[in-house]
Amino acid sequence: MINLDYKDGRSIHEQIEAGLKELIINGILKTDEQLPSVRELSVSLTVNPNTVQRAYKELEQEGFIYSVKGKGNFVASLSRANSERRRDELVESLVEITRELCFLGLEKTEAMNIIENIYSEREEML
Amino acid sequence: MINLDYKDGRSIHEQIEAGLKELIINGILKTDEQLPSVRELSVSLTVNPNTVQRAYKELEQEGFIYSVKGKGNFVASLSRANSERRRDELVESLVEITRELCFLGLEKTEAMNIIENIYSEREEML
């Protein structure tokens, strides 16, 4: 389900994080569903278990998953406390990137369209 | 004018880059204006000259500044070839961030407002 690309530039744990995040965001992994164990995933990706562990830990800090000792890792619901912090961070990035795009001549209508499309995609998905 | 924060996850040269980029984007540094010399800036930020040099070099590659041997570094005009590649990268980031924000429950109207405000700010500036 997750594709690792060594040529990607991003480190392995970042790619695993991004991959899982995408599965969660797109609803393929549902709330409270159990994630593969660290060992399982490390085997199936032929990757060091430490690397998977780290991805899980960071996803937990960002509020996407929660871990239950002795049981495993599970998909969190959106209303976790941490997700607010994450949102603030993302909004900050959004502002910075849009400022630069605006400076580089991206038209407002183009920017609006990009946002528009993402929200439309999501509505169709649900 | 530039604040370095050693606790910030970003590396020093990235922070310098971001700071200068902001000054350029916001029009505080005008086209063809001379930037502080590598040595000057390194002293005023109490940072190694190599680190400033690196930030300058990367800004040059991104098309924000140009360097003249023996004279100094200067703000480039925005119509440089490189800026297209940069724009594509930024649009990609914009999409990814908005997707995650959408998932985390940011309302479409809020997202639109953020974009709206940035473009309004800029118009007033000009």
Added chain:
Amino acid sequence: MINLDYKDGRSIHEQIEAGLKELIINGILKTDEQLPSVRELSVSLTVNPNTVQRAYKELEQEGFIYSVKGKGNFVASLSRANSERRRDELVESLVEITRELCFLGLEKTEAMNIIENIYSEREEML
């Protein structure tokens, strides 16, 4: 495998770059093959690790190699996005050089032969 010449006008990192590029172009280093580590190469060339690092980084930007943190540097496949930009640059140089050679009296047939031979060499190689 790589010869450094301090009398050569080019800087050290440029010579390292050119040397590696040649090995890649001539197929001596195959796609996804691992390059010597930064430290190894720096020792075997009796050169500072930073200098090798720089050569590697620039080769990465030009799309000849890719780097994986904690693992090493590897030969990229030639179908990278960057290579188009590189091609354009090279064609421009080709034009400029040929113009000057033409002026200096190089016969068209001689120029054609040079090109011809290079392409023949390559065909035999494959």
Added chain:
Amino acid sequence: MINLDYKDGRSIHEQIEAGLKELIINGILKTDEQLPSVRELSVSLTVNPNTVQRAYKELEQEGFIYSVKGKGNFVASLSRANSERRRDELVESLVEITRELCFLGLEKTEAMNIIENIYSEREEML
């Protein structure tokens, strides 16, 4: 007649060299024609005389011009001794660049066309 572009990346003396070389190659400056004096050119380009001096010196070494003490600098004829060394250098560059272009997938016919066109241009010019 010569355009200096501080954003060019190349150093000033290189640009002056390239500019004069082009004028000579294109026959705008004829054999044994006198070049502007160092002082004249430095004034008209608003550039340091040392910089012009250096360009002239290097053009002389490459066999494009010759200098007569107390009189000035003049366009050389093509058959100067030095021009052979220059030709060898250029052929070497030509080979290197073509090799890389070949590797990057430039078709032989495209390469041939580029050469072809340059020689045709020149014939028309004469």
Added chain:
DNA sequence: GTGGTCTAGACCACA
């Protein structure tokens, strides 16, 4: 072990 970043200080080329 690997690559990546930073510091300290030197030297060269350019204008």
Added chain:
DNA sequence: GTGGTCTAGACCACG
């Protein structure tokens, strides 16, 4: 004076 390159040696992040 300027930018550009290099060395020596340190520290961190990654797997």
